[in-house]
Amino acid sequence: MRKRWTGLVTAACLVVTAAPSLSVAAPAARAPQERPAAASGEVTDYCRGQCHDVLPPGENGSATAAQIILNKLTGAKPGHSDDQLGKYADLVDSYAGLTNDKLSTFFNDSSFGVPDGQVESRKQPGGRDDVTITRDKSGIPHIKGTTRSGTEYGAGYAAGQDRLWMMDVFRHIGRGELTSFAGGAEANRQLEQQFYLGGAYKESELKAQVERVRDSGPRGRKAYQDVTAYLQGLNRYIADAKKGLYFPGEYDLTGNADVFTGEGIEPFRPTDLVAIGTVISALFGSGGGKQVAAALVKQAAEHKYGKKQGEQVYQAFRMQNDPEADLTLHDGQRFDYAASPEHPRGVAMPDPGSVSEQQVVYDPTGSAADGGDGGQTAKRADGKGAGTGSVGESARDRSATSDANLRHKPKFAKARGALSGGVLPKDLFARKHGMSNALVVSGKHTDTGNPVAVFGPQTGYFAPQLLMLQEIQGPGLSARGAAFAGLNMYVQLGRGQDYAWSATSANQNMTDTYAVDLCNTDGSPATKDSTAYMFHGACTPMEKLVRKNAWSPSIADGTKAGSYKLVAHRTNYGVVRYRATIDGKPVAYTTLRSTYHHEVDTLLGFQMFNDPAAVTGPKSFQKAASRIGYTFNWFYADARHTAYYNSGLNPTRSPDVDPNLPIRASEKTEWRDWDPKTNTVPNTPYAAHPNDIDQDYYESWNNKIAKGYTVAGFGDGPVYRSNLLNDRIKSLISGGKKVSRASLTRAMEDAAVTDLRGESVLPLLLKVIDTEKVTDPGQKAAVDSLRTWLDDGAKRKETGPGSRSYAHADAIRVMDAWWPLLVEAEFRPGLGAGLYGALTHALQLDETPSTPGDGVAHKGSSFQHGWWSYVHKDLRKALGGKVPGSAPRTFCGAEDLAQCRQTLLSTLEKAAQTPAGKTYPGDDVCKAGDQWCADAIQQRPLGGITHELTNWQNRPTYQQVVQFPAHR
Template structure:
C-alpha cells in the first residue's frame, strides 16, 4: 500500500532539517564500497583502446533529499551526475581540430574492465557478482561468476543509478503517472497519450510473458530467468536503500515516504513491470506508421479543391511515399518493396466530409483534472527553507508530448575498412533519445556466462546492453519507423438490430455483432511539496476491438464506423528481449551475418548498424505484416476479412510477416548513413515529406566526400558528424535555391539587399549555428540565423497557401509540420530538445523552386506553387515574406520562456536536460547529435 503522509508541512520541516543536518540521507549502504578496490578483470577486448562512448549528463541518476536540497539552494550535485555533460557540449567547438588522440577529450574510453588505479568503488551485492565503478565516470562494471548473479548485479546497479526514473516509467507504462507523481497538466497529458496507445491490463502484461515462454524456446526461458534475476536485484537495492534512508529524495517530495519516521514504502518491482517499461520504450522509439485518418482528411481536401483524379495526384506528390531523390541508407540499387501504393487500391474507407471526430478519452474530471483558469494554483505551505523545492513538479515530471510528437532516433555513420586509414571499419553512431536528468538510458558493462557487452540500456530494462559493443564488434540503432500500423473502419452495429449511432460500442466482426472491450484507468492525486497543484481525479477509457483500439468516429458512405489503430507490435513489445540477448552473447554474434540474424529477432522498427575489424553491416528490423493484396497502407481500410493482414489472429495479435530477406539490409557497402531517412529503394516512407532534402543529406554529403578521398579515421568521421550537428539544414540545402530566385533580378530595396547579403555570407560560411568561441553564447552570422528562423514559416505560407488554398494547406500542415528549427518546441523533450530538422517542408520548397527555375526535378510536385509557377511572381512573394521576416526583432523571433529571456538566440536554441528527478543541470549549446554515442574501430577479431 502506497503511503502518503497527508501532513505536508511535516514533510517540509523534515526536509529542511535534512538540509541543516546534512548527513541523514547520505549514509552509505551497509554492503557498498566495503570490498578492497581492485581492478575489474577485463574480458577479452579486441578494440585496442579504440572504442569510446559518452552519455550526458552523467552516470549517477539517483539523488537523496539532501542532494536535491543542496542542488536547489547551493547548485551542488552528487558525484558523476553531470561529469559527461561538459565533454559532450565541448565537441561543438572542438571538432574542427579533432584528431584520434584527442577523441577521449570529448568521449569516454569504453574499453572493458577498470584498471586498479581507476577503481572508485567495489560493491558485492551477493557472492556471485561484483560491481566496480571507475573514478572518471562512475559507470558500473558488472562481473558475475554465474548468469543469475550477473543479472542480479545489473538490476542492483540499475537501481543504484535510476531507481526513481524506473519507478516513474513503470507508472507511465501502467497509465498511473498522476496518481504516482502528481496531477500536473503535463503528467495528465502524458499518461493520456500513452494510455491511448497501450491501455494494457495486468492480464495483457502477463500474456506477453506467457507468449515468450510459449514461443521463445530455450532462449525465451533464459530471457525471463534473466529478467527475474534483474528484478530481484532492483528490489534488493530498493530495500537496502529504504532501510538505510539512502533512497532517492523524490519519494519524500512526492509524499511516498515520511522523512521523519521513514514510514511508507518503495513498491517492489514485478516481472510485469518490466513489460510495462518495455511498452514505453516501444511506444517512444520502436513504432511506425499510423496517421491514416489525418492523411485521409488531407486527401479529401485535395479532392475537394482539384477534383478526384487531380486531387489524388496532388496529394500523392506531397505524400512522397517513394521519392526518387530521397537520400538512402542502402544505395546499391537493390529494391525492397514494402508498403507502397497498390496499382488498384481495394477496400479504402475514406470518411464522409465533416464526419470525423476524435474518440473521447477522459471522463469524470474533478479538482485539478478540470481545466483551470491560467495561473490558478493551490500552493502547499512550507517553511521558507523549502522555497527552492516548492512546486518543482507543478509543470510535470515528464514532457506532455513525449508520445504524441513524432521523433527520430539518430544517427549512424559507418565506413568500410576499404576506405579507412587503418583498414578496419570505422563507426560513429548512437541513439537520440532526448535530454533528461537523469537520462532515460544508462551506461553499464555486463560480463558473465554467455554475456559480454558494454553500452547503453533503457533504465528498467537493462538486463542486456541494448546499444553498445561486444568483445570484437559494436552495434547501434536509429529509428526506421516503417509502417507497421494500420487504420481500420469498423462497422458499428446494435445487438438488437436497430440502426447504430456513431457512439455505438458494438461492432461487426465476420458478420457477428460483438461488444467492444472497455479498458479503464481511474487516477487520483493530492498536493505534495514537489507538486503543489490541487487535488484531482479522472477516469481514462479506451475501447478495444479485434481490429485494434478505437481512435476516431465517422461515417463512411453514410454508415457509422469506428476508426481503429492496429499496430503489429501491440501486445508484443517484450518479444524483442530475445534479439537483445543474442546481441550480448559472444557465442552468437561472431560476424556480420550472425549480427543480422540477431537483429531479425527484434520487432521494434529500427535500423541496426554493425562494425567489427573486418566487416560493416546494416539490417532493418520490425514486425512487418503482410497486407492483403490491394490494401493501401497510407489510408483507412474496411474492417472486413478480405482486407485483414494475412493469417491474422486477433486473439494474439499475430499475422504473417515479411521474411528477413525482404527487409532492407547490406554487408560491406562502401559507407552507411542514417538520420531517420529513407531506407532503400521501393521501401516506402511511413510519413509525409521524405524527399529531396532531408537531414540525412547533411551526413551523406560529408561521408561521401571522406570516402572519395580515402584514409578515413575515427576523428575524421566524428568531425563529419559534429559539423552536420551544428548545421542548419535549410541554410545548406534549400537556401541556395531561394537565393537563385531572389537574385534572378537585381534587388533595389536596400534593406532587402542587406538581408540577402547576410544570408549569402552565412551560406558561404557553412550555414552553421555555432558559437563564435567556446562560451561566447553568440552565434557567428547571428543576424542571418535570425532572418532564416523568422523567414521560413512565412516563405512556406507565401509559396504554397495561395495555390493550395487555406483548407488544403492547413490539412497538409497537420500531416507534416512546416519547420523544426532548434528553438521550436518539438522533439522528445519539447523545446530545448537538440534534435532538429527531422520533419519539415524543406523537400516541398526545394522541388517547387527548382521547378519554377526550370531545373530538372525527379518526382516533382504535381503543380508549381510559388507565384503560380511564374518566376517573377515567385520572386515577389519570397521578397515580400523576406522583408517581413527581416523586420522582426529578435525578441519576436525568440520570445523567451521560463529558461531564457526574450531575444536570447543562443539560449532559445540551447539544450536543457529535462528534469525528471530533483536535480537541475546547466544549459549546453545546440548540437543535433545522438544522446548516447559511440566512436569505434576494432583492431582485431577473434
C-alpha cells in the same frame, strides 16, 4: 505530516552544513562504506583502446531529498550526475582540430574492465560472491559475474542505484497511472492521456507476455531466468536503500514514500518491466498509425483539384517513394514493402468534416489552477462525448498503492517545484521520434583497413538520462554500452568483444488504421457514440479498459486536487482513436500495431546481441537483429566487416490493400495469417527486410532506407537531414582519401551544427532572388547577410567558446523568421486553406532548434520534420527545371518566376523586420529574444536535480566512436 516535514528540514540542514563536500559527493543512492571485493577475470578486448562512448549528463541519476534541496539552494550536485555533460558539449567548439589521440577528451574510454587506478568502488551486492559491481571514476558500473544469475542480479542492483525513480515513473506511465504517482500537473495529465490509447493493457495481459516468452524455447526460458534474477537484485537494492535511508528523494517530495522509512516504494515485478518496455516501444520503435491524417490530406486535395489531379497532388506531397530521396542502401538494392497499390480496394475515406477524436478522459474533477480539467482531450474534436454505458475496471492487481500514491503533502516549495510542471514533456507521445544517426565506413576507405563507425541513438535529453551506461560480463554475456533503465538486463546499444552495433528509428509501417462499422447489440440504429462494432459478421461489444487516477493539491504550482478515469475502447482491430461517418454510416477508426501484446518478444534479439557465441560476424548479427520486433535500422562494425539490417514485425497485407490510408475492416483486408485473439501475425520473410553487408558506407538519420521500402510519413524527398551526413562522407572518401575515427567524428559534428535549410535550400532561394538585381536597401541587406552566412557554411555556432552568441546571428534570426512566412506565402494560395491546413497537420512546416511547435523546446534534435523538400522541388520547377516526383503544378508565383521572386523578397523583408523577441519568445528558462538560449539543449528534469543549458548540436544522445583492429 509535521513530523515528516520536520525530518526533511533537519536532513536538509545537515546537508547544507556539509555542502562543500557534497558538491562532489559519491552517487546519492549508493550505500555508504561499500565493502571491497576482488575483480573477476578479464575478458579479451579486441578494440585495444579504440572504442569510445559518451552519455550526458552523467551516470548517476539518484539523489536523496536532502541533496535535492541542497541543489536548489546552492546548485551543488551529487557526484557523477553531470560529469559527462561538459565533454559532450565541448566537442562543438573543438571538433575542427580533432585527432584520434584527442577523442578521449570528449568521449569515455569504453574498453572492457576497469584499470586499478580507475576504480572508484567495488561491491558485491546482497553479499553475493558470484557478482561484483566495480564502478570506475565516472561512476559507470562494470558488472562481472561468475554465474549468469549473479550477473543479472548485479545488473538489477546497479539499475536501482542509478535510475530507481525514473524506472518507477516509467512503470506508472506504462499503466496510465502517472498522475496518481507524480501529481496532477497538466504535463503529467496530457502525457498519460496520449499514451493510454496506444498502450492500454490489463495486468493479466502484461503477465501473459512474460509467460509467452518464457515458454517460447531455450532462449525464452533463459530470458525469463535473467529477468527473475535482475528483479531480485533490483528489489534487494530497494530494501537496502530503505534500510540505509538513501532512496531517491523524489519519493518523499511527491508524497510517495516516508522520509524516515521509505515506506511506499513498491518492489518491481516482471509486469513492471513490460510496462516500461511498452513506453519505450511507443517512443522509438513503432511506425505508422497516421493514416487518418493522410486521408484528410487526400480528401482535401481531391476537393481542391478534382479526383485525378488531386491524387497527383496528394502523391507528390506524400512522397512515398520519391526518386530523389537519400537512401541508406544506395547500391541499387530494392525492397518493396507497404507501397500504395495502383488500384486499392477497401480504402475507408471519411465523410468530409465527420472525423472527431476518441474521448479518453471521463468524470474529470477540478485539477488545474483555474479549477478546470485543463485537458482538452477530455472532449472530442467536435465537442461531443463518445462512448456510453457502464465502465468496467481493468486496474492492475497490486496491493499497496492507493494511500502512498495519493499522499501529496505540502513540501519545501523550491524543491517540489522541480517536479511540479510534470516529470516528462506533455507531448512526448504526440510527436514522431526518430532522431538517431549513424555513419559507418567500410575498411577499404579507412586509414587502417578496419571499418570505422560513429553512431548512436538520440533518445532526448533528460536528467537523469533515459539510458544508462554499463558493462556486463558473465556466462553468455559480454557487452558494454547503453540500455534503457529497467530493461538493462542486456546492453541494447554498444559493443561486444570484437564488434559494435547501434540503431536509428526506421519508421516503416507496422501500424494500420482500420474503419470498423459501428452497431448496437440491442439492434437499435448505430451512432458515432456506439460502443459495439461488426467483427466477422457479428455485432461485438468493445472492451473498455479503465484506469482511475486521483491526485492531491500541490502548493508549488497551484494545482488543485482532482481525479478522472482514462478509458480506452478496444476492438480486435486495436484501440479506437477516431469516430467518423462513411457514406453517412457511423464508423470507428482503430489502430492496430503488430507488436501490441508482443513487446517482450524483442528481448530475445537483445539477448543475442550480448552473447559472444551468438554474434560472431555480420550474418549472425543480422539474424539477431531480425528477432527484434521494433522498427529500427541496425548497424554493425567489426575489424573486417560492416552490416545493416532493418528490424520490425512487418505484417503481410493483401496486395490490393493500401496501408497508407485507413482500411475498411473485413476478413479480406486483414493481415495474412493474423490471430485476433493474441494479435499474433507472422513477420515478412527475413530476406524481405532491407539488409546489406559491406556497402562502401552507410549513413542514416531516419531517412528512407531503400528503393521501394515505404516509410510512414510525409516529406521524405530530396532534402532530408541525412544529406548533411551523406555529403560529408562522400567528401571524406573521394579521391582515395582515408577515413579515421577522428575525421568521421568531425564529419558528424560538422553536420550537427549546420542548418539544413541554410545548406540545402538557401542556395535555391538566392538563385530565384538573383534572377534580378535587388534594389531595395532593406531587402539587399537581408540577402547579403544570408549569402555571407551560407558562404561560411550555414552553421549555428558560437563566435567562441562560452560566448553564448552566434556568428552570423542576424542571418540566423532572419532565416528562422523567414521560413514559415515564405512557406505559407509560397503554398497556401495555390493549395487553399483546407488542403494547406491538412498538410501542415500531417507535416509541420519547420523544426529549428528553437521551434516550440511540437511542444518540446531545447530538445537538440532538429530538422527532421519540415517542408524543405517541398520548397526545394517547387523552386526548381519555378526556375524551369525538370523535377522528378514533383507536383503537377508550380506553387511559387503560380508559374510566374517574377511573382515567385517577389513572394520570397516580400516575406524576407517582413522576416528582417520581425523582432528577435517574437522569433524567440522566451520560456521558463530563456528570456525573450535570447537566440542562443532558445536553441540551447536542456537536460529536462525527470527528478529533482537540474543542470545547466548547453550549446545546441544535432547529435545522438548516446554515441560511440569505434574501430576494431582485431577479431576473434
